[in-house]
Amino acid sequence: MRVAHIAFECSPIFKTGGLGDVVGSLPKELNKLGVESVVVMPKYGWIQYPKNLPGSDVKVFYADSHFFNKPNPSHDPKITAPKYAHFAILALDELKRQNFVPDIIQCHDWHAGLVPFLIKKHHDAFFENTKTIVTLHNIAFKGNFPVRYLNTPQTKHILDLFNSRQKVISFLKEGIKNTDFVTTVSPYHAREIRSGKVSFGFKQVIRKKKGKFIGILNGLDYQFWNPRGDKFIFQKFNLNTVKSGKSDNKIKLQKELSLEKNPDIPLFAFIARLTSQKGIELLLPLVENAGKKRIQIVILGKGERKYTKLLKEYAQKEELKSWISVNFGFNEKLAHRIYGAADFFLIPSFYEPCGLTQMIAMRYGSIPIAARVGGLKDSIDEGKNGWLFQEHTEKAFKQKIDLALRLWENPEKLQHMRERCMHKDFSWRRSAKAYLRLYNRLLK
Numbered sequence: 001m002r003v004a005h006i007a008f009e010c011s012p013i014f015k016t017g018g019l020g021d022v023v024g025s026l027p028k029e030l031n032k033l034g035v036e037s038v039v040v041m042p043k044y045g046w047i048q049y050p051k052n053l054p055g056s057d058v059k060v061f062y063a064d065s066h067f068f069n070k071p072n073p074s075h076d077p078k079i080t081a082p083k084y085a086h087f088a089i090l091a092l093d094e095l096k097r098q099n100f101v102p103d104i105i106q107c108h109d110w111h112a113g114l115v116p117f118l119i120k121k122h123h124d125a126f127f128e129n130t131k132t133i134v135t136l137h138n139i140a141f142k143g144n145f146p147v148r149y150l151n152t153p154q155t156k157h158i159l160d161l162f163n164s165r166q167k168v169i170s171f172l173k174e175g176i177k178n179t180d181f182v183t184t185v186s187p188y189h190a191r192e193i194r195s196g197k198v199s200f201g202f203k204q205v206i207r208k209k210k211g212k213f214i215g216i217l218n219g220l221d222y223q224f225w226n227p228r229g230d231k232f233i234f235q236k237f238n239l240n241t242v243k244s245g246k247s248d249n250k251i252k253l254q255k256e257l258s259l260e261k262n263p264d265i266p267l268f269a270f271i272a273r274l275t276s277q278k279g280i281e282l283l284l285p286l287v288e289n290a291g292k293k294r295i296q297i298v299i300l301g302k303g304e305r306k307y308t309k310l311l312k313e314y315a316q317k318e319e320l321k322s323w324i325s326v327n328f329g330f331n332e333k334l335a336h337r338i339y340g341a342a343d344f345f346l347i348p349s350f351y352e353p354c355g356l357t358q359m360i361a362m363r364y365g366s367i368p369i370a371a372r373v374g375g376l377k378d379s380i381d382e383g384k385n386g387w388l389f390q391e392h393t394e395k396a397f398k399q400k401i402d403l404a405l406r407l408w409e410n411p412e413k414l415q416h417m418r419e420r421c422m423h424k425d426f427s428w429r430r431s432a433k434a435y436l437r438l439y440n441r442l443l444k
């Protein structure tokens, strides 16, 4: 069986978030199950282009468009729209150029949303027997644009495929409407979408996919995220050495980030895109009170200016200097060091389709405190290997923080909970098998 994954990011070649992690690891696991998998991604002007996903025989093909030569930091929709339309066109061209006839094309998020649309409309013999899947990693991002933005030399030929009265195009909606199957990245999030609780206006579109929509929990690349072999962390550790390992990592991180060096201070961490989805409003009161509570909080994030501005203000307060560390930008090495050092990991998201940070944190023995939504609910067992708060309020969040602080006072129980976190199996194997079952079902 041949499967092509089409996505705008693929770790470690280019990554901005969890989607990159998934596209960089699921195909490798599928290959192990005998599925010949390839990835098609943009040929960004500032990255390297390995032929294979590092450490595997998964081939990577690159869609080479001038749109990807340099970043588009302002996210100008006049550029973004034709950019990803061109990506969809070129991704299919590239599969043909490489003579890779896919049984399945798995399209990740809206960036690849026009792929099923183009396949349906073009009736190309090359893709005659190809089935498509659209995987929703974040349904909030729909890729909605005025159709006229596609009137560029590279993309105008597909304008004829649209209804002439259509003024706006949603890349994701076209993907969902035209695909054979839709998946999202956790079973509970699938329920949230179906019920309309978190569907961003797509409840009806998804309803029409009755029987053709499921949630499969993401896994983690256990080679890349591995406290025993992590090249970035100061001190490698395993289940037997987690206590001293985390303590060493903490002291070194405290030093690196100019925090008070003391392993007895509980260290809380937050790593995320700084957007409203991630519940930063709940984090701020905790940050403000870090000194009073005698806890340290390390934040790493990249995102909206309103949040960076607020966090910067806190970071500049004299009384918070040895208690909080605020770090902006995308920094893989620092992220690993934080996972390695943190005692507790904060994820107060409003919604979280799957969330990988809780899985990574648990792998590194950092206990998650998270909102009871999406994949967080599917991966954290309340009170056993973390805490989930139901109401999205400061009070509910604080209650769980207080439980964490109580646990901190009891080293033996703390150790047990850490061990339960590290025991939890988030390797890709199980989820990859679920995808394989789905592929077989579609090809029957």
Ligand code: ADP
Binding pocket: 016, 017, 018, 019, 021, 271, 272, 273, 300, 301, 302, 328, 329, 330, 331, 332, 335, 354, 355, 356, 357, 358, 360
């Ligand atoms: P999302 O996909 O919504 O961004 P996930 O929890 O699924 O969230 O995945 C986030 C991934 O991105 C994790 O691997 C996390 O470690 C990483 N990450 C997020 N922000 C940063 C950052 N500023 N620097 C380094 N890694 C980051």
